[in-house]
Amino acid sequence: xxxxxxxxxxxxPVGALVFLLAVLAVKAWPxxxxxxxxxxxxxxxxxxxxxxxxxxxxxxxxxxxxxYGAWPLIAGTLQTSAIALVFAVPVSILTAFALTEGLPSRxxxxxxxxxxxxxxxxxxxIGLWGVLVLxxxxxxxxxxxxxxxxxxxxxxSYFGGSVGYGEGLVTSGLVLGLMIVPIIASTTRxxxxxxxxLPQEGARALGMTDAEVARRVTLxxxxxxxxxxxxxxxxxALGETIAVAMVSGSVLGVVSPNLYGTMTxxxxxxxxxxxxxxxxxxxxxxxxxAEAGLLLAGISIAVNLAARAIVRRSGALxxxxxxx
Amino acid sequence: MVEIAPSGLPSxxxxxxxxxxxxxxxxxxxxxxxxxxxxxVGGVVARALPGWRWSVLTTLSQGTSGGLANAVVGTxxxxxxxxxxxxxxxVLTGIYLSEFAEGSRGVHVVRVAIDxxxxxxxxxxxxxxxxxxxxxxxxxxxxxxxxxxxxFMVVPYIAKSTESxxxxxxxxxxxxxxxxxxxxxxxxxxVVVRSAxxxxxxxxxxxxxxxxxxxxxxxxxAGVTNNLPTWSLLxxxxxxxxxxxxTDWNQPSNAAHVVSYDASLxxxxxxxxxxxxxxxxxxxxxxxxxxxx
Numbered sequence: 001x002x003x004x005x006x007x008x009x010x011x012x013p014v015g016a017l018v019f020l021l022a023v024l025a026v027k028a029w030p031x032x033x034x035x036x037x038x039x040x041x042x043x044x045x046x047x048x049x050x051x052x053x054x055x056x057x058x059x060x061x062x063x064x065x066x067x068y069g070a071w072p073l074i075a076g077t078l079q080t081s082a083i084a085l086v087f088a089v090p091v092s093i094l095t096a097f098a099l100t101e102g103l104p105s106r107x108x109x110x111x112x113x114x115x116x117x118x119x120x121x122x123x124x125x126i127g128l129w130g131v132l133v134l135x136x137x138x139x140x141x142x143x144x145x146x147x148x149x150x151x152x153x154x155x156x157s158y159f160g161g162s163v164g165y166g167e168g169l170v171t172s173g174l175v176l177g178l179m180i181v182p183i184i185a186s187t188t189r190x191x192x193x194x195x196x197x198l199p200q201e202g203a204r205a206l207g208m209t210d211a212e213v214a215r216r217v218t219l220x221x222x223x224x225x226x227x228x229x230x231x232x233x234x235x236x237a238l239g240e241t242i243a244v245a246m247v248s249g250s251v252l253g254v255v256s257p258n259l260y261g262t263m264t265x266x267x268x269x270x271x272x273x274x275x276x277x278x279x280x281x282x283x284x285x286x287x288x289x290a291e292a293g294l295l296l297a298g299i300s301i302a303v304n305l306a307a308r309a310i311v312r313r314s315g316a317l318x319x320x321x322x323x324x
Numbered sequence: 325m326v327e328i329a330p331s332g333l334p335s336x337x338x339x340x341x342x343x344x345x346x347x348x349x350x351x352x353x354x355x356x357x358x359x360x361x362x363x364x365v366g367g368v369v370a371r372a373l374p375g376w377r378w379s380v381l382t383t384l385s386q387g388t389s390g391g392l393a394n395a396v397v398g399t400x401x402x403x404x405x406x407x408x409x410x411x412x413x414x415v416l417t418g419i420y421l422s423e424f425a426e427g428s429r430g431v432h433v434v435r436v437a438i439d440x441x442x443x444x445x446x447x448x449x450x451x452x453x454x455x456x457x458x459x460x461x462x463x464x465x466x467x468x469x470x471x472x473x474x475x476f477m478v479v480p481y482i483a484k485s486t487e488s489x490x491x492x493x494x495x496x497x498x499x500x501x502x503x504x505x506x507x508x509x510x511x512x513x514x515v516v517v518r519s520a521x522x523x524x525x526x527x528x529x530x531x532x533x534x535x536x537x538x539x540x541x542x543x544x545x546a547g548v549t550n551n552l553p554t555w556s557l558l559x560x561x562x563x564x565x566x567x568x569x570x571t572d573w574n575q576p577s578n579a580a581h582v583v584s585y586d587a588s589l590x591x592x593x594x595x596x597x598x599x600x601x602x603x604x605x606x607x608x609x610x611x612x613x614x615x616x617x
Contacts, residue, residue: 006420
């Protein structure tokens, strides 16, 4: 009876996945036919005529003047996730060291709990805090320090220019970074705890300092697991929607010219545009969002499978609190 | 004292400076995580408390003003529904994967499906729910599509936490049950699942806190209403807390901001209480794990 019930239950995740992918593919098909590869490189997001004028392109009825290109969304998704990783990976590894070695367990235990708790805070609340508190603080007190002191030369000028009001690329990246730190840090901490004591003690006995033991013994021991955790965090950052929709500025069709500009991501675009897309009588706007969703799902799935393969191979047990 | 260091290696003094620096960086990184967390919780509390009135929990919403009773009940209904749907499916899937999967064909497909589903962006789930269930099947914004989408989202999590807590049941327990001649199903229920129960319940609590705190999959499946949830699964929208945080924070009125802050505070308390309970269960029941058995 257990066996039968279990077998029936396993049909649910499999069926759900087939259902999700089938719906996305069917819905996205008209958009794929009309835009082809141009969808990946184009930069405009134009719904076309809203007065009922339609034309036929490649056998698909679309509003006159409709043109969709997802490049700014793809770029925004990759940029924010990259910033998130640059912030989160070193912070997480150092936090994991602090929790396992740097602090007495009487202090480390409650702090470790706080770190795990961050993963459980609903993303809409993190977004609210990001847009009301963190963004304005950074734009007022932190970004100007960087932007005004950066020399106006190629590459570095990306860090200069207008810093805006706190909604935009780097704020989104940092908010995402804060959201994925618990995922990476708690997995890394569990990995560190699995490193056998003998090599560590041996290294200390040879006169290595804490920092040298950490860098030359502990970290290399679990390297692939830490990489897996970081990629798992990347998967979460790529797909995060609500917090980014609140702090990115949600500007369509623009790749931010510098580190601070407003932009949007694939996920944030779907959530902010689905309402108005539903008013397109030809269904073409909804189809383009389906293609964006398919693209995002593809990227996230590839990243997640890679991460899980790495984590599984390295035998990491740690499961973070949040949805990873 | 003369520092003796072979040429090419850093001096002892420099090595100790680096060790001190490493300690500072460690504490700095921890502060970068814990600081914002406390800042965030403090920020929400500081904004919500001054205007807090308990009637929020008992009066219905008027959109950008009024109470949040409909949203509180709605979120609880959604969580209860997820517990029933995703809880049963996820726990059974986890038991199957842990206890019966060996040698069974197709189990690899299930594992891959679970991994892929776990990585599915929540807004894409919401999109599919909207176009296929609410519009495609004509169900409208209602409870059933919202529950289905939320369940798709957390089933992988529940299945995996169930599987890993079953793996941690000491082998001696299973062997003991077998040695006593217990039939397989009986042993599973009375011995194996029972000793894995704390882990399973913890996984369920965390899954529920995820479901209760989600916004993206609900915006286009649950809709919103100023009324309390009805018993109907279809055609009747249902309110939930995250909706009011998401929509009311940038409305041009103070009353709307208060609604948004109040909803945030209630959500935060709800989610944190569940996570703390989960943590307490884990702390209290370490004795069943393989390592300490």
